[in-house]
Amino acid sequence: MKTMNADLHCHSTVSDGLLSPSAVVERAHANGVDLLALTDHDELAGLAEARARAEALGMGFVDGAELSVSWCDETVHIVGLGFDPTHPALVAGLKQVRDGRDTRAQRMSDDLARIGIRGVFEGAMRYVGNPALISRSHFARYLVEIGVARDVANVFEHYLVRGKPGFVEHEWASLEDALGWIHAAGGLAVIAHPGRTRCAKADLVRLFERFKDLGGEAIEVVSGTQSGADALEFARVARRYGFLASRVSDFHGPGESAVDIGRSEMLPPDLTPVWTRLV
Numbered sequence: 314m315k316t317m318n319a320d321l322h323c324h325s326t327v328s329d330g331l332l333s334p335s336a337v338v339e340r341a342h343a344n345g346v347d348l349l350a351l352t353d354h355d356e357l358a359g360l361a362e363a364r365a366r367a368e369a370l371g372m373g374f375v376d377g378a379e380l381s382v383s384w385c386d387e388t389v390h391i392v393g394l395g396f397d398p399t400h401p402a403l404v405a406g407l408k409q410v411r412d413g414r415d416t417r418a419q420r421m422s423d424d425l426a427r428i429g430i431r432g433v434f435e436g437a438m439r440y441v442g443n444p445a446l447i448s449r450s451h452f453a454r455y456l457v458e459i460g461v462a463r464d465v466a467n468v469f470e471h472y473l474v475r476g477k478p479g480f481v482e483h484e485w486a487s488l489e490d491a492l493g494w495i496h497a498a499g500g501l502a503v504i505a506h507p508g509r510t511r512c513a514k515a516d517l518v519r520l521f522e523r524f525k526d527l528g529g530e531a532i533e534v535v536s537g538t539q540s541g542a543d544a545l546e547f548a549r550v551a552r553r554y555g556f557l558a559s560r561v562s563d564f565h566g567p568g569e570s571a572v573d574i575g576r577s578e579m580l581p582p583d584l585t586p587v588w589t590r591l592v
């Protein structure tokens with residue numbers, strides 16, 4: 314069980330991934346994944362299709378979502394796993410989070426127009442697979458298309474982040490609400506890619522403590538978007554707080570994500586994998 318190929322965080326076109334939910338599942342299966350969670354940002358709409366495809370292929374599947382949360386004036390991401398995707402509190406909470414995205418996107422576009430880059434909202438919409446879910450990734454792909462930056466990573470160095478054109482402050486869910494919705498729906502809560510949060514060190518420690526107090530269960534120790542040094546650091550955090558450990562790719566699409574589905578490093582063997590509570 315510890316050595317199974319589990320990948321518990323990835324995206325489809327229902328949020329900012331490049332592949333449909335079915336294509337994500339097929340790629341996971343082809344890559345030898347035993348247990349997959351689809352975790353689109355703030356959205357559950359891809360889960361039924363993904364589950365049906367996984368069941369047809371005989372591959373394990375876990376319902377998931379990656380929730381946008383405000384913490385210390387920054388955004389942190391909390392993955393929910395193994396919940397009832399029809400639970401009213403979760404469904405309503407995620408709708409509320411999604412609903413803020415349109416106005417934010419319009420304001421991002423207005424901010425870019427001020428430096429002479431016009432029509433970005435409309436351009437980004439051409440990359441959106443789900444009209445309820447416009448994200449900075451769609452902006453980034455359009456900015457690459459019009460030659461403003463050479464690739465998506467380069468966009469996020471010069472635009473769309475704090476202090477740069479196209480950045481807009483936004484209030485996401487509170488940590489309390491996010492864990493409340495996940496737990497009400499019977500799921501487990503996981504701190505996503507803690508190595509990528511832009512919080513000060515002390516605020517990250519406060520996040521671990523508050524998350525633990527709220528009954529948060531797990532932390533991503535290995536993520537395709539974190540370094541090997543991060544894995545060592547967050548393995549220590551998992552031991553210290555008694556968190557279960559997750560292993561993920563955070564795959565968004567071929568050519569865009571550094572690590573393919575199911576191809577992340579394995580977890581340190583002394584940690585208890587979060588999937589021991591999901592299968």
Ligand code: AMP
Binds near residue numbers: 381447469
């Ligand atoms: P949003 O939820 O609209 O704020 O968009 C966040 C998404 O942007 C993340 O889930 C990533 O997919 C993408 N993103 C953020 N920072 C970077 C980065 N430095 N490089 C590539 N993609 C990024």
Ligand code: MN
Binds near residue numbers: 324329354450565
């Ligand atoms: Mn994303």
Ligand code: MN
Binds near residue numbers: 379390505506
């Ligand atoms: Mn994330």
Ligand code: MN
Binds near residue numbers: 322323324379
């Ligand atoms: Mn993600």
